[in-house]
Amino acid sequence: MSESKVSRRGWLGGMGASAAAGLLGGGAASTGTEAQAASVSPGRIEAEVLVIGAGYAGLACTRALQQAGRDVVLLEARSRPGGRCLNQAMPAPFQRYTLEAGAAYLAPQQTRMRELAAELGIGLFPTYNTGKLVSYLNGRRGTYSGVVPTANLVAAAELGLALLNLDGLAAKLDPEVPWAHPKAAEWDSQTFQTWMDKNLLSGDAKDMMRLAVLSLLSCEPREVSLLFVLLYVRAAGSLTTLLSTEGGGQQDRVVGGSQRIALGLAQQLQGRLLYNMPVHRITQTAQDIVVQGDGFEAHAQRVVMAMSPGMAGRMRYDGMLDAAMQQRRQLMQRMPMGAIWKVHCVYDRPFWRDDGLNGQVTSDQGLTKVTFDSTPPEAGAPGVLMGFIDGQDALDACAMAPAERKQKVLDALVAYFGPKAAQPLAYSEQNWQAEDYSAGGPTAYTAPGVLTALGPALRTPCGRLHWAGTETATVWLGYMEGAVRSGERAAREVLARL
Numbered sequence: 001m002s003e004s005k006v007s008r009r010g011w012l013g014g015m016g017a018s019a020a021a022g023l024l025g026g027g028a029a030s031t032g033t034e035a036q037a038a039s040v041s042p043g044r045i046e047a048e049v050l051v052i053g054a055g056y057a058g059l060a061c062t063r064a065l066q067q068a069g070r071d072v073v074l075l076e077a078r079s080r081p082g083g084r085c086l087n088q089a090m091p092a093p094f095q096r097y098t099l100e101a102g103a104a105y106l107a108p109q110q111t112r113m114r115e116l117a118a119e120l121g122i123g124l125f126p127t128y129n130t131g132k133l134v135s136y137l138n139g140r141r142g143t144y145s146g147v148v149p150t151a152n153l154v155a156a157a158e159l160g161l162a163l164l165n166l167d168g169l170a171a172k173l174d175p176e177v178p179w180a181h182p183k184a185a186e187w188d189s190q191t192f193q194t195w196m197d198k199n200l201l202s203g204d205a206k207d208m209m210r211l212a213v214l215s216l217l218s219c220e221p222r223e224v225s226l227l228f229v230l231l232y233v234r235a236a237g238s239l240t241t242l243l244s245t246e247g248g249g250q251q252d253r254v255v256g257g258s259q260r261i262a263l264g265l266a267q268q269l270q271g272r273l274l275y276n277m278p279v280h281r282i283t284q285t286a287q288d289i290v291v292q293g294d295g296f297e298a299h300a301q302r303v304v305m306a307m308s309p310g311m312a313g314r315m316r317y318d319g320m321l322d323a324a325m326q327q328r329r330q331l332m333q334r335m336p337m338g339a340i341w342k343v344h345c346v347y348d349r350p351f352w353r354d355d356g357l358n359g360q361v362t363s364d365q366g367l368t369k370v371t372f373d374s375t376p377p378e379a380g381a382p383g384v385l386m387g388f389i390d391g392q393d394a395l396d397a398c399a400m401a402p403a404e405r406k407q408k409v410l411d412a413l414v415a416y417f418g419p420k421a422a423q424p425l426a427y428s429e430q431n432w433q434a435e436d437y438s439a440g441g442p443t444a445y446t447a448p449g450v451l452t453a454l455g456p457a458l459r460t461p462c463g464r465l466h467w468a469g470t471e472t473a474t475v476w477l478g479y480m481e482g483a484v485r486s487g488e489r490a491a492r493e494v495l496a497r498l
């Protein structure tokens with residue numbers, strides 16, 4: 001393997017103290033020293049391939065290139081790996097336990113993530129799923145089992161049929177080229193709300209379907225294209241798989257938090273992962289491709305952008321005027337992120353379990369409408385209720401004072417789980433809209449017209465520039481699994497061209 005030429009002296013001179021701390025291993029995982037030791041010229045990095053963004057896509061891509069014997073450097077803006085996946089210490093006095101502020105769950109079908117966990121010796125455990133779910137619809141509280149709330153049997157039957165109908169449509173799509181389906185234009189000319197209005201009669205069924213979209217994409221049905229929803233479903237197998245705990249998207253959790261897998265991958269990269277390196281400009285020349293950020297310049301033969309289209313769209317791109325790049329630029333303006341908060345309420349014990357409840361909620365009101373039991377697996381750990389705030393609620397929550405927001409969350413939990421929920425011993429919240437290098441979550445989506453007009457631009461390389469990130473995946477698009485697979489696909493693309 002040829003050696004990267006990386007100047008440590010130049011970076012330390014050109015960057016602030018926190019950046020320097022990151023370079024010296026002060027971030028969440030040590031950067032190691034191998035690439036830095038190959039320092040030759042101030043402020044300049046040289047590698048065969050540069051990967052930008054150390055979320056799961058970038059980590060998987062860099063690892064695959066390194067395993068293929070290529071000289072690769074991974075540049076990350078933050079001082080930690082994992083991107084939309086973030087472990088946090090629980091608030092005092094429970095700080096020895098971990099909360100997952102971002103991605104948490106793994107489905108049994110998410111095989112690459114599970115293989116990586118196994119390889120790193122990181123265990124999984126089942127999401128607490130014993131007992132009934134709570135439904136809170138039209139101001140009435142009930143309990144149920146399975147995927148669909150049964151408080152209104154007619155609506156439940158209608159919803160069940162709608163799920164089957166959507167699964168049937170999704171199954172016809174080729175996830176590599178959903179825009180090539182004969183009905184793609186029809187499906188991409190309407191929002192999911194339009195489809196719901198045409199296909200669901202009862203208000204309750206519409207409310208529950210809205211909740212399904214909110215919980216999967218953190219956007220409103222009126223914002224997202226039907227074709228995109230079908231692609232999302234197709235990439236995961238079925239809507240039931242996406243919405244299920246046992247056997248589906250929420251089946252398992254990672255012991256110690258899902259960012260552990262990212263930290264483990266980062267550690268394997270032996271100094272090729274550099275933190276506090278936000279990239280601002282990418283220039284393609286006849287000989288190479290140049291990446292610039294605060295106080296550094298990096299040269300390579302190929303660059304992989306491993307982040308959401310919106311984040312990639314914030315760069316300045318020079319020397320790339322071909323049609324593929326013009327289309328990519330347009331796409332990057334047209335793929336907004338969902339809006340999401342994650343809140344955690346910590347209690348001395350998981351009291352809802354005593355009432356035969358598994359901590360999961362389906363609600364059409366309240367600031368948090370979907371909750372899970374996020375109690376850590378350690379014996380004697382405190383009970384934790386996690387709530388998502390999605391879509392319009394998430395946008396509204398940005399404008400609330402912290403005390404008001406917390407009170408609204410607790411009001412909702414009291415409605416679902418009773419008065420004991422009113423007094424958590426600790427409370428924490430994560431606002432993904434406020435994260436500079438995510439700007440929302442869990443994934444980007446497309447409004448009508450975008451996939452059919454610009455879908456191929458998701459993955460088409462632009463000269464020496466390649467695109468990864470979960471949004472470019474065809475399997476478990478929007479999930480950690482999709483991110484890993486997208487990174488490995490981009491690595492194969494690069495290897496074929498080096």
Ligand SMILES: Cc1cc2nc3c(=O)[nH]c(=O)nc-3n(C[C@H](O)[C@H](O)[C@H](O)COP(=O)(O)OP(=O)(O)OC[C@H]3O[C@@H](n4cnc5c(N)ncnc54)[C@H](O)[C@@H]3O)c2cc1C
Nearest residue numbers: 053055056057077083084103104105279441442470478480
């Ligand atoms: C609240 C929440 C809950 C979720 N729940 C789940 C779940 O339960 N299961 C699941 O599988 N998925 C879940 N997801 C989705 C999952 O987190 C993402 O699909 C996945 O992490 C995306 O990985 P990525 O590598 O594609 O992008 P990212 O994780 O966004 O990584 C991109 C990286 O690029 C970096 N970057 C951005 N701009 C620059 C720049 N200019 N220069 C250098 N670096 C830059 C960022 O800092 C980041 O590290 C959730 C997400 C959120 C937010």
